Amino acid sequence: QVQLMESGGESVQAGGSLRLSCVASSGYAARWNCLGWFRQIPGKEREGAAVLFLNNGHTEYVDSVKGRFTISQNKASNTVYLQMNNLKPEDTGTYYCALDRVSLPGLCLPSRRSSLFAVWGQGTQVTVSS
Numbered sequence: 001q002v003q004l005m006e007s008g009g010e011s012v013q014a015g016g017s018l019r020l021s022c023v024a025s026s027g028y029a030a031r032w033n034c035l036g037w038f039r040q041i042p043g044k045e046r047e048g049a050a051v052l053f054l055n056n057g058h059t060e061y062v063d064s065v066k067g068r069f070t071i072s073q074n075k076a077s078n079t080v081y082l083q084m085n086n087l088k089p090e091d092t093g094t095y096y097c098a099l100d101r102v103s104l105p106g107l108c109l110p111s112r113r114s115s116l117f118a119v120w121g122q123g124t125q126v127t128v129s130s
Contacts, residue, residue, distance in 0.1 A: 002028045002119055004097050009124030016128070017085045022097030022121060024078040029054050032099040034108035036117060037071060037082045039093040039126075046096070048110030050082060055105070062110040064090075087128045094123040 008020040020037070028035075033054045040046040050061045050071040059071050070083040080097060098117035102108050 002026050002032070002099065004099065004119055004121035006095060006097055006121040006124040009095060009126045011127040011129065012087055014088055014128055014130050016087050017083070018087065018126060020082040020084065020095055020097075020124060020126075022080045022082075024080075024099075027078060028099055028119075029075070032101050032119070034100040034102045034112070034117075035071075035073075035080050036098050036100070036108075036110065036112070036114075037069075037080075038096045038098060038114055038117075039091070040096070040123075041093045046114045048112060048114065049095075051108050051110050051112070052080060053102075053105050053108040058105060058108070060109050084126075087126075089128050089130045092126060092128050094125050096123045097121050 003025040036051040037049045038046045052071045068086045073080045099119040100117040
């Protein structure tokens with residue numbers, strides 16, 4: 001079973017940037033084809049921020065992060081990144097990466113229910129102060 005580990009979370013001021021990393025313990029593309037970055041604030045449901053369809057590199061973002069966040073992958077190192085620019089206080093939360101297998105590329109969306117994603121990392125904390 002592949003394992004995921006996130007890193008890169010820090011405390012930053014509004015307007016700053018962070019790059020989160022999600023490293024897989026082994027090759028994941030053979031079994032999984034949709035990787036998502038989710039975030040969660042205590043007391044709120046986990047929200048999908050960005051997804052990457054691993055087969056063709058297609059990306060999708062939730063409206064609140066479009067133009068500010070970029071998801072990308074380095075296949076050689078089994079790593080998926082989330083570059084976050086122009087951070088806002090409302091971006092504060094614990095960020096998780098997760099893997100899923102979808103039957104159609106169009107199902108790999110930030111709105112896809114988090115409960116459908118089968119493999120999760122432990123999360124990394126991002127705090128944005130105003």
